[in-house]
Amino acid sequence: DTEVTQTPKHLVMGMTNKKSLKCEQHMGHRAMYWYKQKAKKPPELMFVYSYEKLSINESVPSRFSPECPNSSLLNLHLHALQPEDSALYLCASSQAASGGLFNEQFFGPGTRLTVL
């Protein structure tokens, strides 16, 4: 299984809602990532988890709260978002967060988020 799955595929939420994005992989990878991608732009790294601990937070606003309950799951909790947070949110995983060759990232299909 070389797949990263993400749910839901689409999400529409108001600025006062609380919602969560979910990501799952069963490749035994110990690093998982959240990226944000606006239309026609490259993915921007938000968070990196290594061995279920947050290792990188790219100065992301606190209205985005990541969680890694176990080595296969990664969540992104959303609260009080703004319309400009509307984007495609991509999850990725790799064998390890740092070091070594042959350490490619596998990307999920993304969740397309619209904030009204």
Add this chain to the structure above:
Amino acid sequence: AQSVSQHNHHVILSEAASLELGCNYSYGGTVNLFWYVQYPGQHLQLLLKYFSGDPLVKGIKGFEAEFIKSKFSFNLRKPSVQWSDTAEYFCAVRDTNAGKSTFGDGTTLTVKP
């Protein structure tokens, strides 16, 4: 800090034309190099990757790329494009020490039938 530069923002070609998309990066350490494609409304798909060894790598759908270390370049090529190649193409560099990936701004390829 590493950076990735894709020189062509938008490329328009006719079917059967040859394609070359430029990618240059700046980083002094060891890197892994990738090209991804994103078709309209779809997710990122890996086209090809370079880790080590033969600098000419072949990917899916007839794409290839050549790593030229002295030029810090990893250009993507295809001898004959098809209408279905219309998509956004991203070059990415992954620092093998810190593990961070940096993407270029992307090139929009439009192939006219």
